[in-house]
Amino acid sequence: MTKIVVTGIGIISALGNGKEQTLEGLRAGKTAVGPIRMLNTKHHELPVGEVAFSDEELKQLIGMSADTVTNRTTLLARVALKEAIAEAQLRPSDSDAIVLISGNTVGGMEKSEQYYWDFQQNDNRNEYIGLHDCGACTEMIAEEFSGHFKLTSTISTACSSAANAVILGANLIKDGTAEIAVVGGTECLSKFHLNGFNTLMILDKEPCKPFDAQRNGLNLGEGAAYLVLETEESALRRNVPILCELSGYGNSCDAFHQTATSPNGEGPYLAMCKALQNSGLSANDIDYINAHGTGTPNNDECEGYAMMRIFGDKMPPISSTKAYTGHTTSAAGSVESVISILALKHQFIPANLHYSNPIEGHSFRPVTEVKENVPLKHVLTNSFGFGGNDSSCIFSAYREQGTEDRIQNSEFNIQKAEETAHSSQLTAHSSRSTYIRAASQISLQAPLSEQWFDEPVVPSSLNCDSQEANYSQYISPMAARRMGKLFKRAIATAVDVLHKGDCEQVDAIVTGTGLGCIENTEKFLIAMLNNDEELLSPTHFMQSTHNTISSQMALHLKCHGYNCTYSHRGTSFDSGLLDVLTQMHLGDIHKALVCGHEEMTPEYFRMLDRIGYWKKEGIDKETLHRHDSNGSFSGSCSLNLLLTDTPDANNLCAIRGMEMLYKPDSQQLDSALQRLLAQNDLNINDISTIVMGLSGDQANDEVYLNFAHQQCPDTPIVWYKHLFGESYCASAFGVYTSAIILQRQTIPNHLIYKGKAAEDTPIKHILVYNHFQNKDHSLILLSSCLY
């Protein structure tokens, strides 16, 4: 089994900049939470864990010129990333498979809330419009390493984002996609999420008291932290010091409620069980737990019960360090991973500050004073997010090659946990095949049907909304009361695809959404700006977190399996697909929903119009085909694919592999394609057709056509965005279109962009090529199941 080690860590939080200040602060046992000094808000009654540097000072720390257009989420990340990379002595030449996986949720909101009226009314702040989404931040973060990453992606699962970045990075290494993964998360304080948490009435006006009977909520914090993960071989080859091992991890969905954790902490329990199982350790091996411990009545009570279920009366020392830093939300997973690694390295346990009395029913007390000289070998850290997105990671002291003494037959009984999670991880995976079992879509085409293939609807507006299905057969009125359009579409397509695929339950639900539920995000933002931060709706805030779509599906399907959300611009769906394929290859999951969900509002449309996303007029097929002007047209769309590793005559097609690349030159793109083909004993002439995201946008289309011209000038080209429109998850429809073509063995004329499909020749293999602004690229190889 691949041993994954940590060779670099970087951190910035209210405790200070870098490992030294963090360590000093932790050992001093003093909170860094205090009154608001920089954030522009009226809620000065709320203490926060603010990073003490202004944006200008952060720019100086990384040698960025003062006039660079960026945001605080990015700046915090770059400071932490710089430290991690320096410690790991990482250079671009070290490997051609270094990846960056970064988590964030707030994105550029801290700037958008300042300039929102400009975005709507004038062109004064256009340079910030394109920096609003989570993926835009990751692009800017990647520049700290001069963009020398093989691939980048963005995870947005609220407060477990960074922990899930650690998990994806590790899985990509195990599966061979990456050799080195820089992983972590970042979040700056914003008026938006301070007010959001305030509407949920879970912010304590005093310093927070995790696990205390009198706890009264959390304090928000900000910060960023990154870890450099790599294979042991890579670290030894590079001759860099190894800090520790990442010995195990797990993610599970509580599938109980949008914000509340289930009373017995089912999701947290399963996440910790999976992490233990994944590490091969038994519960008794854990020497310290860095708990999620936010200080809210609900989290701490349920997390405590979940820990008691696992550790019983042999509870290891526990502390939550959120009273030091505040809750750094999307960064918390990596901030606390770094704290756990510091504890491991320096053999101490940070204190659980402000604790007096146990919660009724809890049989344990956390560590209330800093403990020095504690022999620590294995540290478990928890990160739980809205929507019951629960993750746990275990870091272990490094044991040199050949000195492993891990107990493989852990006495800890994981059977029950596994059954509940509908996972059967221990089964060896016999083949690497993955199939698309079924698909279901809601878009501007006829909903929940494939009518578009034979009789497509011709788009008629620059901002095409979806045709709605009849949701009442899928969702009860009570369940629908808080659902925006996107939730309803997601659930309807999820139920429909499971029905079509004759499948009752999946092991994973993975969503790609560039913007999430922007309708409700905007409602909250506009109300906040208009009502002077008063009388805001908790429902709108809750739905502004991108992963609520994926968690709503889990809630509806009662799926406790793996749950993740990718918000990485035009490759959001592709990122999710890569995650699922990776886990299927590793044999960790066998059936999964992978989906793309995007909506568009008039306000957001107007914003993107200012920066050239849309055509001014004319979206007919001929105009788009000419691709002689900028922009395309917007299409809201939802797609759910059911993936399986089981061959079946009814599967739509096989997924033979995929490659994702960040800012590749033409040679790297060519190598990736050759790799993909060679792995499947194919050459480019075996490709029946190439399916590309041609949208009518001049610059966008040029990239596609150049690629086709260089790689396969005679291969017919299929397009699909003229039917579904452009959106951050539109690429999902490229895979979908290809799957239907492979199943039906025909390409209708309306899908052909260039060339002619050879008649009476079977359609065996399709190459799907997607890129976003020529930065993120993906190549996906699909094959017919008939030949």
Next chain:
Amino acid sequence: MEELINKLKEEIIDVLNLEGMKPEDIDENAPLFGEGLGLDSIDALELIVLMEKEYGIKLKNANEGKEIFKSVRVMAEYIHEHKTK
């Protein structure tokens, strides 16, 4: 009081987006949470916002809502006593 109860029912249906429900469908004596109408903690937060917006009543923490939201009638009585607008 009956007038306030009816007004409140309409406001609850509106703010909680209870599609297809009419005021007469809500029993003012039945529990709002759990077995009765089946509302949850997020609905409680929305009702807290509703009380502040429409009646100028500000609750300090969500727990206070537990007693007040026992039923529409209890809620109406509380509003009648404490409203500032």
